[in-house]
Amino acid sequence: MRRFLPDQFTLLLLATVALASLLPVTGAAAGWFAIATKCAIALLFFLQGARLSRQVVLGGLLHWRLHLAILATTFGIFPLLGFGIAHLLPFELPDGMLAGILFIAVLPSTVQSSIAFTSMAGGNVPAAICAATASNIVGMFATPLLIGIMLTAGGHGGFSFDALYQILLQLLVPFILGQLLMPWIGGWVRGHKKILSPVDRGSILMVVYLAFSTAVAEGLWHQLSLADLGELVVINALMLAVVLTLTMFGSRALGFSRADEIAIVFCGSKKSLASGVPMAGAIFAGQSVGAIVLPLMLFHQMQLMICAVIAQHYARSALKPVKT
Numbered sequence: 001m002r003r004f005l006p007d008q009f010t011l012l013l014l015a016t017v018a019l020a021s022l023l024p025v026t027g028a029a030a031g032w033f034a035i036a037t038k039c040a041i042a043l044l045f046f047l048q049g050a051r052l053s054r055q056v057v058l059g060g061l062l063h064w065r066l067h068l069a070i071l072a073t074t075f076g077i078f079p080l081l082g083f084g085i086a087h088l089l090p091f092e093l094p095d096g097m098l099a100g101i102l103f104i105a106v107l108p109s110t111v112q113s114s115i116a117f118t119s120m121a122g123g124n125v126p127a128a129i130c131a132a133t134a135s136n137i138v139g140m141f142a143t144p145l146l147i148g149i150m151l152t153a154g155g156h157g158g159f160s161f162d163a164l165y166q167i168l169l170q171l172l173v174p175f176i177l178g179q180l181l182m183p184w185i186g187g188w189v190r191g192h193k194k195i196l197s198p199v200d201r202g203s204i205l206m207v208v209y210l211a212f213s214t215a216v217a218e219g220l221w222h223q224l225s226l227a228d229l230g231e232l233v234v235i236n237a238l239m240l241a242v243v244l245t246l247t248m249f250g251s252r253a254l255g256f257s258r259a260d261e262i263a264i265v266f267c268g269s270k271k272s273l274a275s276g277v278p279m280a281g282a283i284f285a286g287q288s289v290g291a292i293v294l295p296l297m298l299f300h301q302m303q304l305m306i307c308a309v310i311a312q313h314y315a316r317s318a319l320k321p322v323k324t
């Protein structure tokens with residue numbers, strides 16, 4: 001029963017949203033807090049670059065069919081599915097949350113949870129590490145491009161080179177710097193995960209607090225209804241169910257091994273909150289970012305709960321004796 005309860009980080013996210021609703025940061029304080037938030041996000045991606053072993057990257061890159069399948073799902077099937085759901089099905093959501101659904105569809109995969117679930121299920125962990133990391137690097141370019149195309153097709157704007165520049169400056173440059181310094185600091189960073197964990201979570205909470213402070217000041221909770229939240233849950237569940245089904249049975253049809261199938265399922269079906277929240281601030285600058293990241297926060301919790309159940313199913317099935 002515990003796997004269906006919110007995890008600790010989700011509770012922290014909810015507490016942050018509540019704090020922003022009651023005590024939003026505004027005025028000059030918001031400007032200084034925004035600068036601190038950008039610095040925290042840059043540090044987060046610097047540490048991600050410093051953690052990643054080049055041997056793991058080179059070893060994982062050799063399995064190109066698996067990585068191609070995951071990237072095709074993340075940046076091909078998912079965007080088509082999101083666009084179809086947002087524009088073809090009879091859902092009526094405010095523009096901000098509609099953009100949030102499209103935004104989920106174009107985001108890269110998670111890193112930590114994809115690897116954790118792949119390991120729990122007995123999958124190809126080295127390939128999952130490489131695939132999830134590659135997804136995030138590709139996403140720094142693909143996410144702003146794809147969301148621009150989708151918003152243009154839906155009549156809501158277009159691609160912004162300034163947004164791409166901000167993402168590369170804030171996310172890719174620190175990541176590359178971390179990789180360059182990895183031979184000297186990588187071992188220390190990997191050996192102090194518990195000490196550095198607050199950087200991971202704290203930076204995301206800072207972005208969420210800033211985004212929802214702005215949204216609350218613009219009247220987010222007066223514009224949002226319970227029916228809207230219900231539709232968001234249904235849309236997220238539909239997207240997640242379709243992609244999980246396609247990755248699971250599609251990988252079998254393509255002849256992947258069980259270990260590779262597990263990596264494809266968990267890396268291909270997830271969307272990154274850690275990358276998505278700072279990207280939203282750059283891509284949707286000047287808009288109600290709180291309304292746009294709300295669908296992602298819901299999707300984040302749903303993917304953790306459902307994938308935990310699937311990972312345990314894979315693990316149990318591996319223990320069953322094979323009939324001869």
